[in-house]
Amino acid sequence: MWSESIKFIGANDHTLDLFENQYPLEYGVSYNSYVILDDKVAVMDTIDIRESEAWLNTLKEELNGREVDYLIVSHMEPDHAANIDTLCKLYPNMKVVGNATTFTMINNFFEIDGLEQKKHVVKEGDTLSLGKHTLQFYMAPMVHWPEVMMTYVPEEKVLFSADAFGKFGTLDVEDDWATEARRYYFNIVGKYGMQVQTALKKLSGLEINVICPLHGPILTENLGYYLNLYNTWSSYQPEEDGVLIAYATIYGHTKEAAYDLKKMIEATGQKVKILELNRVPVSVAIGEAFRYSKLVLMSSSYDAGVFPAMELFLLELSHKNFQNRKVAIVENGSWAPSAGKTIKSYVEKWKNIDLVEPVITIRSKAKKADEEKLEALAKTI
Numbered sequence: 427m428w429s430e431s432i433k434f435i436g437a438n439d440h441t442l443d444l445f446e447n448q449y450p451l452e453y454g455v456s457y458n459s460y461v462i463l464d465d466k467v468a469v470m471d472t473i474d475i476r477e478s479e480a481w482l483n484t485l486k487e488e489l490n491g492r493e494v495d496y497l498i499v500s501h502m503e504p505d506h507a508a509n510i511d512t513l514c515k516l517y518p519n520m521k522v523v524g525n526a527t528t529f530t531m532i533n534n535f536f537e538i539d540g541l542e543q544k545k546h547v548v549k550e551g552d553t554l555s556l557g558k559h560t561l562q563f564y565m566a567p568m569v570h571w572p573e574v575m576m577t578y579v580p581e582e583k584v585l586f587s588a589d590a591f592g593k594f595g596t597l598d599v600e601d602d603w604a605t606e607a608r609r610y611y612f613n614i615v616g617k618y619g620m621q622v623q624t625a626l627k628k629l630s631g632l633e634i635n636v637i638c639p640l641h642g643p644i645l646t647e648n649l650g651y652y653l654n655l656y657n658t659w660s661s662y663q664p665e666e667d668g669v670l671i672a673y674a675t676i677y678g679h680t681k682e683a684a685y686d687l688k689k690m691i692e693a694t695g696q697k698v699k700i701l702e703l704n705r706v707p708v709s710v711a712i713g714e715a716f717r718y719s720k721l722v723l724m725s726s727s728y729d730a731g732v733f734p735a736m737e738l739f740l741l742e743l744s745h746k747n748f749q750n751r752k753v754a755i756v757e758n759g760s761w762a763p764s765a766g767k768t769i770k771s772y773v774e775k776w777k778n779i780d781l782v783e784p785v786i787t788i789r790s791k792a793k794k795a796d797e798e799k800l801e802a803l804a805k806t807i
């Protein structure tokens with residue numbers, strides 16, 4: 427165990443199908459919460475209403491009859507904040523610790539009796555002593571929500587990082603951290619790269635041995651790996667040199683062309699990942715798009731526009747500030763190909779995009795002349 431005084435009291439949710447009611451969960455999710463047992467007792471966030479009972483039982487076991495002195499609220503999203511009111515009722519002398527924005531939000535979500543007397547408002551750099559442990563507060567606005575703050579405990583070199591460094595998946599599942607952490611990061615925080623950069627700069631002055639996020643495993647080793655990935659992701663730089671081919675097809679001809687192109691690009695020595703946008707959740711496609719340095723968008727035309735699965739992908743990429751990539755476009759249409767123009771209307775708004783010209787147009791099914799154009803594209807990209 428990495429700490430004598432800091433205890434994990436979170437819970438696994440194996441049955442939730444959609445995180446935030448939109449991101450499919452293959453292996454559930456964990457809601458993390460911690461308790462620090464010192465002269466004073468501090469609970470670091472509550473958890474989702476779905477796992478309240480398990481959480482309260484674990485908390486009571488760890489408390490072994492003691493009271494809670496402080497509840498630190500680092501994030502007001504319901505998957506972490508759902509039990510604030512419950513805890514206030516159970517421990518009437520407990521102080522609730524948050525910043526000014528936290529308390530506005532608490533009042534939006536709850537009507538807590540006597541909250542004014544329970545309030546302990548902190549700001550950047552404030553500290554709170556529990557006895558042998560000091561809590562230092564670092565504001566991290568928009569590292570998901572505006573009230574987010576992180577807490578550092580210098581005596582144990584532990585960072586409570588709120589949603590940062592979190593991932594999908596329960597804690598009893600063995601998987602590689604990066605895949606589900608990347609999908610989590612880009613879909614949930616991706617829009618706020620600049621704010622994540624600001625938070626990382628603040629943290630760079632701290633000696634950190636352990637990161638305790640609000641989802642996913644506690645990180646105790648090789649922290650440089652995770653911090654570097656967060657730096658890459660939040661600066662919108664590709665993580666790997668390689669090509670993602672994302673295609674959307676009605677009848678399958680664009681798929682054939684996509685697989686031909688994949689072989690052609692691979693023949694040039696580049697790594698290629700291929701995804702069918704109608705067959706994978708858009709959140710998966712978003713994670714993969716940010717992972718690679720190059721993106722090929724291929725789609726059938728649809729009602730003078732683009733096939734909806736592609737349009738949803740483009741819309742999400744736009745929301746997440748997709749940028750700094752090389753992009754190519756292949757359209758398919760039977761009478762008035764329109765996919766290319768629609769795709770381009772999105773791509774043109776993205777920052778620092780090296781767009782490979784020309785857009786390739788396939789009419790219904792790729793023929794010899796189209797294969798030659800795809801060969802040329804494989805070499806250019």
Ligand SMILES: Cc1cc2nc3c(=O)[nH]c(=O)nc-3n(C[C@H](O)[C@H](O)[C@H](O)COP(=O)(O)O)c2cc1C
Binds near residue numbers: 674680681729760789
């Ligand atoms: C509802 C619907 C709308 C379509 N709209 C267009 C269109 O606006 N322009 C066009 O050229 N083809 C349009 N098509 C035809 C397909 O885009 C075309 O057949 C294309 O070659 C299909 O490629 P795929 O085999 O990869 O799906 C439409 C097809 C459907 C089913």
